[in-house]
Amino acid sequence: MTFILYLINGVSLGGIYAIIALGYTMVYGIAKMLNFAHGDIIMVGAYVCFFAAASFGIPPVIGVLLAACVCAALGVIIEAFAYKPLRQAASLAVLITAIGVSYLLQNAALLLWKSNPRVFTSIVGTGAVRIWGLSITYVTITTILACIAIMICLTVFTGKTKMGKAMRACAEDKNAASLMGINVNVTISLTFAIGSALAAVAGALLCSAYPTLSPTTGSMPGIKAFTAAVFGGIGSVPGAMLGGVLLGIIEIFAKAYISTQLSDAIVFAVLIVVLLVKPAGLLGRQVHEKV
Amino acid sequence: MKRLSRTAKTDIFTYSLVTVGFIAAQLTQGAGLMSSSLKGQLVPICAYIVMAVSLNLTVGILGELSLGHAGFMSIGAFAGAVAAAVLEPIIPVPEIRLAAAMIIGAVFAGIAGILIGVPVLRLKGDYLAIVTLAFGEIVLNLINCLYVGVDSKGLRISMLTSAEALRLNPDGRVIINGPVGASGITKLSSFTAGFLLILITLFIVQNLVNSRAGRAILAVRDNRISAESVGISVTKHKMIAFVISAVLAGAAGVLFALNINTIVPTKFNFNTSILVLVFVVLGGLGNIWGSIIAAAVLTVLPEALRGFNNYRMLAYAIVLILVMLLTNSAFIKSTLGRPRLKRGAKT
């Protein structure tokens, strides 16, 4: 029975990773860059949510929506100022810029909101439901549901809508897409907006489950989600979902059955093994070099 | 050869740069003009210079992104701390003990380099990057759970428990105490030792680059397929570069650790790896003297920005972004004429 409980908790934690990983993977797919600042967007989202509830008494659901809007705007601004000028530059230069943006967000948060950790009030309350003798928290259930909903929406969006198709076209070949009349800049901005809005949602869920909030809150989940995106095959939306959920399950199981202290080492060791067996991640496409 | 080639000139320039920097620092120190905080930074600057030059070997010269370079530094630091403690009764001369500790730290880091390199170097690009990131996190996590002590019976090692589990004799002492790290380290490092380590690093890296193996490494970076077509083993040369890079990072770790009283595992986390990567990229990929200057300046910069007080890390971040935008945006490209890193393998 505890096994099932761990499994559910694993899926829930993995769901959060998955939502963050979606941001990484979408941005990578279209801009071919690792957006290291993504983890810190989570933190910003969580802070917006926190202050919306704590200072203005805004109901949690609206708080999350507000956070999503703020983060989407933040994502678009960051893209426009820091990444767009470097679109033709070497990928490492963009990576370092992203690291700079990450430092910037962290230190700005430190100045604005100080380093003392805040206690985050769960957006769905702290209760739990009992099903077949298992006690499952509201947060867990909300996370899993949110994750499924986001997955469905994204699949429909990229598969059926015009904007979504433009996004896929840009990911495939930006030049060809622009020749077909797709506005590449708008599409990239939109991708950053969606990814960052998702990060805000993930931030709210993360801090509901683990209620301490500080300017470095986003770092470790960011790294883990980044790992999850690669684990599932970076650039692939279902891959990010699968990678995130598996990573969460592995982490919870490693904590429960092997060792709490070594759980991170185990998660990363599994990642290395997976990449050795499937060098492009679980659902990634192996690209062959044309000779 | 009557006239020096361009690479030979660059090499000599780099050696001179380091020597002049060393002499200048010694003179200002002797004249009492150096602030005490900067004095304390001298050895860390040397360690970071070695880190940057060695990472440049992987990222700039081999062309593979590594996000876990601090992992090798960590292995070197803790292996060196243990070695220095164990060797204390055996080798009384501190300089020789430091050298011995450095060799041991470097060897351990080199072994780690081989262990991680053999399976992962066949991965490419971002996947290799993420595996090195994972490696750094694993090292951090493992050392967080590591307990090492020494007593009259020799070395005792334990994982995952506590310092008590080492069951040391009364004469023994704990060297590595899990998350608390290594404490009570005897200071063995000096600025001169750091300077010598930089010279050795330069000697190794520059000689390597200008040799047959080094050309093969550059060939693998520029075009893997044509390197293979002229009979160059890609894996072997990736390994050479990666392991030498790890060995040097290990030595830098020893230098860093034996300079301070206490060293915690989290000192060598992901942020440290990134910090060193920033030195390398700002100094210019494949540009050795660029790495040296970037490492020195950026280690001192947070001190220099002290006037900004609370805003100094914010200023640091903004400086970093602006420098990247200025040097890489379409306008001011190719300012330094640095070799561009391949993006994909299009020709």
Next chain:
Amino acid sequence: MSDRKTKLAPLPSVNFVPERDAAFTPILECRGLGINFGGLSAVNDFNLAIGRTEIAGLIGPNGAGKTTVFNLLTKVYQPTKGAILLNGVDTFDKTSVQISKMGIARTFQNIRLFANLSVEDNVKIGLHNQIKYSEISGLLRLPSYWKQERKARERARQLLSIFDMQDLAESKAGSLPYGAQRRLEIVRALAAKPSLLLLDEPAAGMNPSETAELMDNIVKIRDVFQIAIFLIEHDMRLVMGICEGICVVNFGNIIAKGTPDEIRGNPEVIEAYLGKGFVGGSESRKY
């Protein structure tokens, strides 16, 4: 795949070697060579033999599988069918690197120089397995380092002089004009001391006078180094001018083999290049 298990006996015929090499063992033999990419057969039942000092051509329309043949010969791709015998030795389990050491060197259709390195370094990299010293003597600059480096430098200059490029030795390879880059690729391949040199569209992008010079040089290379040269080319003047045997492929299959004269008159070849309707009469269609 089962037919790949046994080593093949030396094969009898199917070569198009000129009579002067009558008692030869070919440098290269392909038997039933083929590869599938996800069910699509890119090269199929490719049989060919090339003599030790022969200049042979591989021609065919775009997408016919010419470069794929080169990629199979150099093990960039692993064949799914058939065998390649180099100097009578089966190359079944060999890698690209081993193939290079066994004596095949090549150039690439989309130039693959070490663009950030100097011209001389490009050639020295080609000499990687010819002029050797240990990694340790390289790191410590022992006497063997200096001696072998000098040798490599002299050899590199000598090879560059084939195309009169010794004055460009210090320039960056990526900054050379297009034609010079193609020539440098040939020099680099020659540095690896091949017994069979594969040239993938050596004259692409060259003007007629450059092409004429290249033709002379290819023949000169064959005569001086006494090696076989197998080349892919679209320029028919080059192919018909210097190749002693020509092999025509279309849709991954060999459709004709023979001397330039035989190929010129072959109706199937004309059809492959110009489409049906041009063959066997005056009937002309828009195409």
